[in-house]
Amino acid sequence: PPLDEILNLHDFEAVARAVLPDKAWAYYSSASDDEIAIRENRAAYQRVWFLPRILRDVTSVDWSTTILGQKSSLPIYISATALGKLGHPDGELNLTRAAAKHGIIQMIPTLASCSFDEIVDAAQPGQPLFLQLYVNRDREVTKKYVQHAEKRGVKALFITVDAPQLGRREKDMRMKFVDDGGTAKVQEGQAGVKKDQGIARAISSFIDPSLSWKDIPWFRSITNMPIILKGVASSQDAIMALEANVQGIVLSNHGGRQLDNSRSGLENLVDIVAALKTRGPWPNPNFSVFIDGGVRRASDVLKALALGASAVGVGRGFLYAFSAYGQAGVERAIEILRDEFEMNLRLLGARTLSDIGSDMVDASGLHTH
Ligand code: FNR
Numbered sequence: 001p002p003l004d005e006i007l008n009l010h011d012f013e014a015v016a017r018a019v020l021p022d023k024a025w026a027y028y029s030s031a032s033d034d035e036i037a038i039r040e041n042r043a044a045y046q047r048v049w050f051l052p053r054i055l056r057d058v059t060s061v062d063w064s065t066t067i068l069g070q071k072s073s074l075p076i077y078i079s080a081t082a083l084g085k086l087g088h089p090d091g092e093l094n095l096t097r098a099a100a101k102h103g104i105i106q107m108i109p110t111l112a113s114c115s116f117d118e119i120v121d122a123a124q125p126g127q128p129l130f131l132q133l134y135v136n137r138d139r140e141v142t143k144k145y146v147q148h149a150e151k152r153g154v155k156a157l158f159i160t161v162d163a164p165q166l167g168r169r170e171k172d173m174r175m176k177f178v179d180d181g182g183t184a185k186v187q188e189g190q191a192g193v194k195k196d197q198g199i200a201r202a203i204s205s206f207i208d209p210s211l212s213w214k215d216i217p218w219f220r221s222i223t224n225m226p227i228i229l230k231g232v233a234s235s236q237d238a239i240m241a242l243e244a245n246v247q248g249i250v251l252s253n254h255g256g257r258q259l260d261n262s263r264s265g266l267e268n269l270v271d272i273v274a275a276l277k278t279r280g281p282w283p284n285p286n287f288s289v290f291i292d293g294g295v296r297r298a299s300d301v302l303k304a305l306a307l308g309a310s311a312v313g314v315g316r317g318f319l320y321a322f323s324a325y326g327q328a329g330v331e332r333a334i335e336i337l338r339d340e341f342e343m344n345l346r347l348l349g350a351r352t353l354s355d356i357g358s359d360m361v362d363a364s365g366l367h368t369h
Pocket residue numbers: 027028029041079080081082109110111132160230252253254255256257292293294295313314315316317
């Protein structure tokens with residue numbers, strides 16, 4: 001269908017499913033094992049209800065924000081999703097260009113199809129970018145990569161901590177790794193890959209499963225970028241992150257692609273915010289809590305913000321948008337979300353995001369299934 005008939009982010013998914021080659025659809029849409037975590041990522045949002053306010057003069061509403069010190073036109077960033085060229089020949093550049101046009105921030109994946117420098121070169125001067133890091137067994141490779149990114153102006157480092165081994169995405173595994181069409185530009189230093197294990201497994205063998213809390217000071221020593229741990233689920237780990245002096249965490253189960261049956265970020269958010277509140281100021285200007293997984297509507301985002309998230313990551317929503325329509329699809333996705341923010345803020349009785357508080361949601365049903 002023509003782009004102006006796309007009304008919401010779910011529509012992009014339906015088009016992507018229809019147009020993508022089987023292998024790409026399997027890689028993008030798959031989640032691990034029985035795909036329970038991915039299902040609950042969506043379902044959890046449907047257990048939180050709004051308690052809107054009235055008569056608050058919502059003539060002008062503003063949903064812009066700051067994410068790790070960088071301006072963003074939406075309280076959403078584009079989360080890292082590997083192998084963009086499986087979906088569209090321009091791969092991640094679709095995201096970079098659309099993000100530039102609409103003032104949102106893209107997180108560049110370590111396993112992007114386009115090279116890191118291609119992506120940064122496609123960005124506008126001053127356009128903020130974040131980097132997602134898979135830590136290499138060879139730390140010199142990682143050090144060079146991180147320091148190069150900082151030199152090129154990347155504003156924050158998201159270290160993925162929920163993937164010491166890649167989850168079993170069986171839909172993807174069934175497709176086998178025949179030939180990736182030259183799209184997987186993998187980091188140097190990667191071990192040879194076996195070609196019968198699905199795309200995800202094949203490209204990830206360089207990731208270091210020995211990564212531990214002891215490595216955090218080393219990361220601090222090699223970069224001045226804010227460090228965020230991506231893939232936190234437990235309150236204890238959230239507190240350890242705070243005490244390790246990193247600048248934030250992403251409550252995420254990796255879009256359901258890692259440990260299946262791991263609780264959704266939204267459910268964990270409530271407990272983790274409560275735990276963090278016992279350990280210092282809240283909100284904490286030096287420690288941000290992000291969340292991702294299953295976000296497809298501005299209303300989802302507003303629920304997460306009400307429960308204490310600073311901003312929200314979207315993976316598949318944008319991935320499907322560019323798979324179906326290239327850069328124009330991503331732009332349309334951002335415009336749809338923008339219009340949803342405008343309407344939802346008005347109907348909630350909130351003029352800015354700082355008006356969105358826990359009093360505007362009923363999350364009492366969140367942990368009941
Ligand atoms: C991902 N995600 C991911 N995360 C990461 O840290 N490094 C990576 O290389 C990837 N790659 C990747 C590929 C694909 C195809 C998907 C769908 C996801 C996880 C991603 O950053 C994010 O956590 C989830 O996508 C959020 O869930 P939604 O928005 O896809 O529901």
